[in-house]
Amino acid sequence: MIALLAGKLAHKSPDFIILDIGGVGYRVQIPFSTYYALPDAGGVVTLNIYTHVKEDAINLYGFRTMAEKEMFQLLISVSGVGPKLGNGILSNIEAENLSDALIRGDLARLSAIPGIGKKTAERLVLELREKVKKMGPFSIREDAPPSPGRQDIRDDVISALVNLGYKEAVVQKALEAIDIPADASVESILKQALKKLMK
Numbered sequence: 420m421i422a423l424l425a426g427k428l429a430h431k432s433p434d435f436i437i438l439d440i441g442g443v444g445y446r447v448q449i450p451f452s453t454y455y456a457l458p459d460a461g462g463v464v465t466l467n468i469y470t471h472v473k474e475d476a477i478n479l480y481g482f483r484t485m486a487e488k489e490m491f492q493l494l495i496s497v498s499g500v501g502p503k504l505g506n507g508i509l510s511n512i513e514a515e516n517l518s519d520a521l522i523r524g525d526l527a528r529l530s531a532i533p534g535i536g537k538k539t540a541e542r543l544v545l546e547l548r549e550k551v552k553k554m555g556p557f558s559i560r561e562d563a564p565p566s567p568g569r570q571d572i573r574d575d576v577i578s579a580l581v582n583l584g585y586k587e588a589v590v591q592k593a594l595e596a597i598d599i600p601a602d603a604s605v606e607s608i609l610k611q612a613l614k615k616l617m618k
Contacts, residue, residue, distance in 0.1 A: 420470045421445075421468045421470045421479060422467070422468055422470075423465065423466070423467060423468055424438050424440060424445055424447065424465070424466050424468050424479075424481065425438075425440070425463070425464070425465040425466075426438040426439050426440035426441075426445070426463070426464065427439040427440075427461060427462070427463060427464075428457060428458060428459075428460050428461060428462050428463070428464050429444055429460065430444075430460065431454075431457055431459070431460050432575060432579075433451060433454050433575060433576070433578070433579035433605060433609060434448060434449070434454075434578075434579050434582050435447060435448045435449060436449060436454075436457065436464070436481070438464060438466070438481075445479060446479065447466060447468065447479045447480065447481035448478060448479065448480050448481070448502075448506055449466075449480070449481045449482070449506075450482070450487070450491075450506050450507075450509035450510040451509075451510040451511075451579070451609055451613070452483070452487060452509055452510070452513050452514070453466070453481060453482055453483040453487065454606065454609075455606045455609075455610075456483045466481035466482060466483065467481065467482045467483075467484065467485050467487070467488040468480065468481055468482075468488075469481075469482070469488055469491060469492060469502070471502045478502065480502055480505075480506060482509075484514075486514055486554070487509060487514045489554060490509065490514040490517060490518070490551075490554075491505050491506070491509060493547050493550055493551065493554075494508055494509075494543070494547075496546075497539075497542055497543055497546050497547065498542065499539055499542070500539070500543070504534050504535075507532070507533065507534055507583045507584060508532055508534075508535065510579075510583055511532045511533065511583065511613065511617065512528070512532060518551050518554070521543060521544055521547050521548050521551045522548055522551055522552060524544045524548065526540045526541060526544065529543060529544070531617055532617075533583055533584030533585055534583075534584045572603065572604070572605050572608060573594065573599075573608075575605050576590075576594065576605060576608045576609055576612060577590050577591070577594070579605075579609065580609075580612060580613075580616070585616060589616070590612065590616070593612050593615040593616050594608070594612060596615060597611045597612060597615065
């Protein structure tokens with residue numbers, strides 16, 4: 420099983436990256452929290468990896484911190500929560516805030532995440548509250564400097580949010596309500612859009 424990858428960032432997008440390691444490109448799916456912390460393409464990256472093996476595929480999920488990876492593994496241990504949904508949860512709420520929500524039993528906060536209904540939120544709290552308490556405090560993530568703006572930034576943001584389960588029309592409406600500067604980065608727009616969508 421692959422547990423750690425370190426290499427050059429060959430491709431960077433909100434939902435996955437490609438790491439060039441000795442001339443071999445590894446496709447790694449990531450949550451937004453990890454995406455925000457990545458350097459520009461060409462930079463060196465080290466990620467904690469979870470390897471998910473299926474009959475027809477091997478998928479890699481990457482996380483900036485071990486705490487994020489551990490939270491991901493806790494999430495997918497819950498019945499009905501697969502790797503895609505676990506990744507989506509961590510894209511909508513950072514591990515530290517998720518930990519707080521689980522410990523406090525904040526069903527409203529958890530139910531607001533796409534793909535998580537009330538029953539799943541209750542199951543998450545029931546199964547993970549005590550396990551999360553044992554994990555201890557999470558380290559605060561430092562924001563990475565924003566990357567230069569691109570013409571297709573809006574499309575990247577829409578694609579990433581639709582992949583998380585939001586309706587495209589709803590995403591479009593949220594983006595229309597945001598003042599987007601000409602030099603805005605994907606990271607900054609994603610953060611603003613998520614704030615609007617989570618209200």
